[in-house]
Amino acid sequence: MIDKRNKRPGKMSGGKPTETRRSRKTPKEDKDNATRMMHHKVKTARGRKISSKLWLERQLNDPYVKEARIKGYRSRAAFKLLELDEKYSLIKKNALVVDLGAAPGGWVQIALKLGAREVIGIDILPVETVAGAKIIEMDFMDDEAPTRLKSMLGDQPDIVLSDLAANTTGHRNTDHLKTVALVEAAAEFAMDVLKPGGHFVTKVFQGGAEETLLNRLKLNFKTVRHAKPKASRAGSPEMYLVAKGFKGKTQKSRH
Numbered sequence: 001m002i003d004k005r006n007k008r009p010g011k012m013s014g015g016k017p018t019e020t021r022r023s024r025k026t027p028k029e030d031k032d033n034a035t036r037m038m039h040h041k042v043k044t045a046r047g048r049k050i051s052s053k054l055w056l057e058r059q060l061n062d063p064y065v066k067e068a069r070i071k072g073y074r075s076r077a078a079f080k081l082l083e084l085d086e087k088y089s090l091i092k093k094n095a096l097v098v099d100l101g102a103a104p105g106g107w108v109q110i111a112l113k114l115g116a117r118e119v120i121g122i123d124i125l126p127v128e129t130v131a132g133a134k135i136i137e138m139d140f141m142d143d144e145a146p147t148r149l150k151s152m153l154g155d156q157p158d159i160v161l162s163d164l165a166a167n168t169t170g171h172r173n174t175d176h177l178k179t180v181a182l183v184e185a186a187a188e189f190a191m192d193v194l195k196p197g198g199h200f201v202t203k204v205f206q207g208g209a210e211e212t213l214l215n216r217l218k219l220n221f222k223t224v225r226h227a228k229p230k231a232s233r234a235g236s237p238e239m240y241l242v243a244k245g246f247k248g249k250t251q252k253s254r255h
Ligand SMILES: C[S@@+](CC[C@H](N)C(=O)[O-])C[C@H]1O[C@@H](n2cnc3c(N)ncnc32)[C@H](O)[C@@H]1O
Pocket: 074, 075, 077, 078, 100, 101, 102, 103, 104, 105, 106, 107, 108, 122, 123, 124, 125, 138, 139, 140, 141, 163, 164, 165, 166, 167
């Protein structure tokens, strides 16, 4: 069966889409194709703030959002993991993967597509079921969260992924502290559960990880790199930290 969603718009000729009688499309397909080709401008409706108008406009015109919809990925973030994996060979066949901040499930889909045997994840928000994944709806900062996740693992994971991003309050300092706390908690969890040789990938903000955390990761992993995938918006302060080759029993730094 042909998946009609994967059909691209007809070739352009003289600025107009070509369409023969045999390739006549249903009104639904016409609408989907037109949606993909148009540049959208969103009218500022009464009551809609300029910021949400700009967000909506950016979403509608973002090529990664369009591609994610075509490929059936749940988020544009899926492309960030694909890029990171291509560059750093992160997810091996049969890998046991932990995904922190998993909703809506784009990274879960990619990890499984790359051959993971299972993904264990957590998010405050619900995640629609994905075959091959077990996701709990819980705050990762809850004291019980690490124990709950460990009880679901049954084995040491090959990789811990964290795309955790706190909801911003608009207060710079508060947001920074919330983000740092999430990254630190993710790193501690990774160093608690990873198998020797395992990897840890986390989203970080504002120029990379805090120095103390960076030093701790350098002590415990063979290589630590910062990366900014193309799919990560240029204007966004987010980047990723890729720590490869967990050395095993966690080393504590002296500072
Ligand atoms: C950028 S999104 C993750 C996108 C995901 N990687 C994907 O590809 O679909 C960040 C997620 O972190 C979750 N999050 C933020 N703080 C959290 C916390 N304390 N505990 C659990 N999840 C949290 C948010 O609910 C959000 O779904």
